[in-house]
Amino acid sequence: MRKTLIKGNDAVVRGALLGGATHFFGYPITPASEIAHGAADLFTRSGRTFLQAESETSAINMIYGAASSGARVMTASSGPGVALMLEGLSYMAGAELPAVMVDIQRAGPGLGNIWPEQSDYNMCCKGGGHGAFHNIVLAPSSGQEMTEFAYRAFDMADAYRMTVIILADAYIGQMMEPVGFPETVRHGARKRWAVYGDESSRRNLISSIVMSQTGMSEHNLALQEKYKRVARDLTDWEEIDTEDADFLLVAFGITARVASTAVRQLREEGLRIGLLRPKTLYPFPSERIRELTGRVKAVGVAELNDGMMADDVELAGRGASPVYRYNWFGGMVPTADELASRVKEDLRG
Amino acid sequence: MALNYVEVNTDLCKACRVCVETCPKHCLELGSEINALGYQAVRFESTECTACGLCFYVCPEPGVLTVIKGVDS
Numbered sequence: 299m300r301k302t303l304i305k306g307n308d309a310v311v312r313g314a315l316l317g318g319a320t321h322f323f324g325y326p327i328t329p330a331s332e333i334a335h336g337a338a339d340l341f342t343r344s345g346r347t348f349l350q351a352e353s354e355t356s357a358i359n360m361i362y363g364a365a366s367s368g369a370r371v372m373t374a375s376s377g378p379g380v381a382l383m384l385e386g387l388s389y390m391a392g393a394e395l396p397a398v399m400v401d402i403q404r405a406g407p408g409l410g411n412i413w414p415e416q417s418d419y420n421m422c423c424k425g426g427g428h429g430a431f432h433n434i435v436l437a438p439s440s441g442q443e444m445t446e447f448a449y450r451a452f453d454m455a456d457a458y459r460m461t462v463i464i465l466a467d468a469y470i471g472q473m474m475e476p477v478g479f480p481e482t483v484r485h486g487a488r489k490r491w492a493v494y495g496d497e498s499s500r501r502n503l504i505s506s507i508v509m510s511q512t513g514m515s516e517h518n519l520a521l522q523e524k525y526k527r528v529a530r531d532l533t534d535w536e537e538i539d540t541e542d543a544d545f546l547l548v549a550f551g552i553t554a555r556v557a558s559t560a561v562r563q564l565r566e567e568g569l570r571i572g573l574l575r576p577k578t579l580y581p582f583p584s585e586r587i588r589e590l591t592g593r594v595k596a597v598g599v600a601e602l603n604d605g606m607m608a609d610d611v612e613l614a615g616r617g618a619s620p621v622y623r624y625n626w627f628g629g630m631v632p633t634a635d636e637l638a639s640r641v642k643e644d645l646r647g
Numbered sequence: 648m649a650l651n652y653v654e655v656n657t658d659l660c661k662a663c664r665v666c667v668e669t670c671p672k673h674c675l676e677l678g679s680e681i682n683a684l685g686y687q688a689v690r691f692e693s694t695e696c697t698a699c700g701l702c703f704y705v706c707p708e709p710g711v712l713t714v715i716k717g718v719d720s
Binding site: 328329331412472602 | 662665705707708
């Protein structure tokens with residue numbers, strides 16, 4: 299496969315176009331701006347629609363409208379912008395509308411700064427807005443995965459009528475890496491539930507309001523059944539050297555890249571370390587983590603937040619092994635040496 | 648001697664420090680003046696600039712940095 303040296307943010311735009319995206323609504327924000335820039339260029343040049351909204355709140359409601367009419371629609375932002383879109387995400391979950399959102403995480407809270415953090419984990423994986431809902435959350439850890447996940451995201455969103463969030467960080471978005479692109483362009487099929495303004499879709503209604511208690515209860519139960527199906531079908535992760543590991547590292551995104559180097563270094567020193575990298579954060583690979591937690595002596599979770607994923611790892615492991623937390627904030631990203639020495643300290647006990 | 652130079656559009660800079668940390672020759676630093684946006688804009692102060700352009704590529708704000716190659720001293 300021929301590869302192009304490209305930023306993660308540009309890779310995600312190309313992946314989305316090849317995956318059949320038809321509309322982009324958004325508002326630029328560092329470190330996600332190149333996605334809006336790239337979409338303004340490539341969506342318009344390929345006969346699709348790009349529109350810069352006046353705010354993120356407007357953008358998410360444009361997405362609601364476009365998704366209702368059957369479009370394969372996307373947006374991209376960073377934490378402060380995604381926070382503004384949460385109300386819309388809840389309404390879309392209620393109305394079961396498919397869309398794709400890219401979150402290039404920056405440091406928070408507030409405006410924070412433009413360096414990487416992974417502190418949007420809870421906001422994206424635990425629903426975000428009001429109501430008991432979930433989004434499918436994908437965690438790319440390379441430019442290649444930015445393209446691949448964006449390419450697959452629209453099919454996933456359509457199949458389950460859910461929002462798919464591609465949860466990357468400032469480094470994954472800004473790093474330039476060689477990326478290969480899929481050779482076929484995907485297209486969305488006509489959706490039987492969407493409103494196309496024609497005779498055959500005239501009776502379709504897109505709404506998240508169900509006034510009767512029994513009706514709303516049934517709607518919620520159906521959503522929960524769907525989330526269980528999503529967990530069965532889509533849960534995905536990568537493992538490195540876990541077969542004989544005494545110590546399991548769990549990390550995603552840029553931290554997983556650092557962790558894979560740390561695992562290699564520690565293996566060279568004769569220590570039996572393995573890495574599990576969730577590719578889907580929702581659904582979370584809880585069952586596999588439970589199995590591995592029962593086999594290893596300890597687990598370490600490295601992330602650029604206060605231990606949001608570590609909570610899920612502990613819950614999955616049910617206390618079978620101690621869980622050590624390695625956390626960084628504010629744009630500080632550990633080197634492989636730093637992470638390896640933290641692991642060694644905990645191995646010595 | 649021809650010197651390379653980075654011109655800073657001070658009023659557009661948001662002082663994110665990405666160029667400061669990226670410059671391999673440490674030619675850029677945050678200044679002490681507050682700009683129109685309320686930030687301490689970046690300042691160029693060096694004879695070491697190689698005009699590699701990295702500061703330009705990493706700067707998230709369009710139009711803040713212009714790298715000028717070979718200015719006569």
